[in-house]
Amino acid sequence: MTSALFRLALAGCLLAGTTAALANEFWLQPASFRVAVGTPVPLWLVVGADFAGAAWPGPTRRVQRFVHLGPTNAADSTDLRPALLADSIAPVMVCRTPGTHVVVLISTPAFSELPADAFTAYLRAEGLDKALLYRQQQGQTTKPGREAYRRCAKALVLATTSARAPANPADTTYRHALNLPLELVPEQNPYYLRPGAALTLRVLRHGQPVPGALVHFWDASPVAPVGHGAVVVAGPHYFSTRANNSGRILLRLSGSGPYLAAAKYLEATPATLAERADWLSTWATVTFAGPQGPANIPSSLFRK
Numbered sequence: 001m002t003s004a005l006f007r008l009a010l011a012g013c014l015l016a017g018t019t020a021a022l023a024n025e026f027w028l029q030p031a032s033f034r035v036a037v038g039t040p041v042p043l044w045l046v047v048g049a050d051f052a053g054a055a056w057p058g059p060t061r062r063v064q065r066f067v068h069l070g071p072t073n074a075a076d077s078t079d080l081r082p083a084l085l086a087d088s089i090a091p092v093m094v095c096r097t098p099g100t101h102v103v104v105l106i107s108t109p110a111f112s113e114l115p116a117d118a119f120t121a122y123l124r125a126e127g128l129d130k131a132l133l134y135r136q137q138q139g140q141t142t143k144p145g146r147e148a149y150r151r152c153a154k155a156l157v158l159a160t161t162s163a164r165a166p167a168n169p170a171d172t173t174y175r176h177a178l179n180l181p182l183e184l185v186p187e188q189n190p191y192y193l194r195p196g197a198a199l200t201l202r203v204l205r206h207g208q209p210v211p212g213a214l215v216h217f218w219d220a221s222p223v224a225p226v227g228h229g230a231v232v233v234a235g236p237h238y239f240s241t242r243a244n245n246s247g248r249i250l251l252r253l254s255g256s257g258p259y260l261a262a263a264k265y266l267e268a269t270p271a272t273l274a275e276r277a278d279w280l281s282t283w284a285t286v287t288f289a290g291p292q293g294p295a296n297i298p299s300s301l302f303r304k
Contacts, residue, residue, distance in 0.1 A: 024049050025216075025262050025285055026056060028103055028155035031090075033258055033289035034191070037098055037159045042090035043080075045105070045153075051218040051236040051260045055089050058107065065106040066091075069178075071099025071159075072170040095159035099171040100189055103155045104178060109148040111276050119145025127214030127242065128266045131279065148269055148277035152180045156288035158191045167192045177207045182265045182284040184215070190253055195291045199251045202243075203263050205282075209247025216240045216262045221255030221290065236260075257290035 029044040045056040066084055070076030080103070083091035095101045114122060120141060123132045135141050156174050167189060177185055187200040203213040218236040243249050243263075253259070262285045269280045 024053065025260070026107075026151045026153055026283060027053075027260055027262075027285040027287050028105060028153045029053075029287065030103075030155055030157050033156070033287075034158045034160070035095055037161050038094065038096060039159070040092045040094050041157060042087075042092050043103060043155070044090050045088075050238065051220055051258075058110070060084050060088050062107045062110065063105060064108045065104065067104050068093045069102040069104065069173050070097060071101055071173050072097070072168070073173065095157060098159055098161055098165060099168055100174045100191060101157045101159060102173050103157065104180070105151065105153045106180065107151040109150045109273060109277075109280065112145075112147050112149060114145045114147070116142045116144055119147075123266075126264050126266075127212075127240075128264065128281075129212075131266045145279065146277045147279045147281055148273045149281045149283060150181065152182050152282055152284040154183060154284075154286040156186075156190070156286070158289070177202070177204050179207045180204075180284070181206065182210070182263065182282040184261050184263060184284055184286040186286070186288070187248075190257070190259070190288050190290050191292075193253055193291045195255055196252055197291065199253050201249050201251060201261055201286075203247045203249070203284075205265055209243070209245075210263070210265060211243060211245045211247055213243040213247065213263050213265070214240055215243060215249050217251060218260040219254055220258050220260075221253075253290040255290060256292065258287060259290060260285060260287050 024047045026047045029046045031042040035041055046053040047056045048054060063081060063084060066080040068078040068080050078093070080091055080093055083093065093103065120132070171189065174189060175185060175187055177183065182205050185202045185204055187202065190199055193199060201215065203210045203215060217240065218238050220236040241249050262283070264281055264283050266279055266281045269277045273280060
C-alpha cells in the first residue's frame with residue numbers, strides 16, 4: 001500500500017462523521033500515478049482535507065461526466081461511468097497506450113446552507129473576495145449562505161512500456177484546456193521534469209484565465225530515506241498562492257509526489273437554481289505525480 005493510500009485508509013474513520021461537505025476537497029486518487037501500459041488502474045473518488053480522505057459518499061447519479069482521455073488526442077475518450085456503476089468505490093480504467101492519460105470528473109450541483117458567520121469565514125479562507133465585498137455592499141453579512149456547489153476533478157496518470165521510457169512529443173493532452181467550468185492545467189509534463197524544476201499551472205474557467213484565483217497546493221513527496229529502499233513521508237507540505245493576471249501560478253516540484261492542487265470559483269447562482277441557492281461554486285482539483293524518484297514504477301512490473 002502506498003503512503004497516500006495508507007493516509008486514505010486512516011482518514012476514513014476521522015471523516016466518517018463529517019457533515020459540512022464544503023469543508024473538504026474532492027479529488028481523484030489512482031492506485032498508482034505511474035503504471036505499465038495495459039495495467040488496470042483503480043480510481044478512488046475521494047473527499048477529505050490536507051490530501052487525506054475517504055471514499056466520496058455522493059451517489060453515482062451526481063456524476064455528470066467521467067471520462068478517460070488518451071495522451072495524444074483529447075478526442076480519444078472513454079466513458080468511465082459504466083465502470084463507476086460497476087464499482088462506485090474504485091472504478092477501474094486501463095491505459096492501453098504509452099503517455100500521460102487524463103481522467104476528468106464533473107459532478108452535478110449539490111446544496112449547502114451555512115450560518116452567516118460560518119459562510120463569511122469560508123469566503124475568507126477560500127479567498128473569495130468578490131463575494132465578501134458584495135455581501136458587505138448589499139447588507140447581507142447576517143444572511144445565511146445558500147450555496148450550490150459542483151466538483152471538477154482531474155488526474156494525470158503516466159503509462160509506459162519500460163521504467164525509463166522517454167517522453168513522446170505527441171503526448172500533449174495533459175496541457176490542453178478542456179473548457180470545463182473550472183480547471184487547473186499544467187503547461188509542462190510533471191512526470192518528465194527534473195526534481196526542483198518549475199511547473200506552471202493555469203487556472204481556467206471555460207478556457208479563460210481566472211486572475212487572482214487562490215490555489216491550494218499539497219506536496220506528499222517522500223522526504224527522508226531510511227534504508228533498504230524505504231522512505232519516510234512526514235505528511236503533505238501545504239502552501240497557497242494566487243494566480244497572476246494571466247491565471248498562472250508557478251510551482252517547484254520537490255520530488256516524486258503525489259501532488260494535489262485545488263481552486264474555487266464563486267458566482268451568482270443561475271435562475272434554474274435560484275430557489276435553493278444564492279451562489280454557485282465550482283471546486284476544481286488536479287492530482288499527479290512528479291519527477292522521477294522513489295515513486296517510479298518498479299522495473300519488475302514490466303515483462304521481460
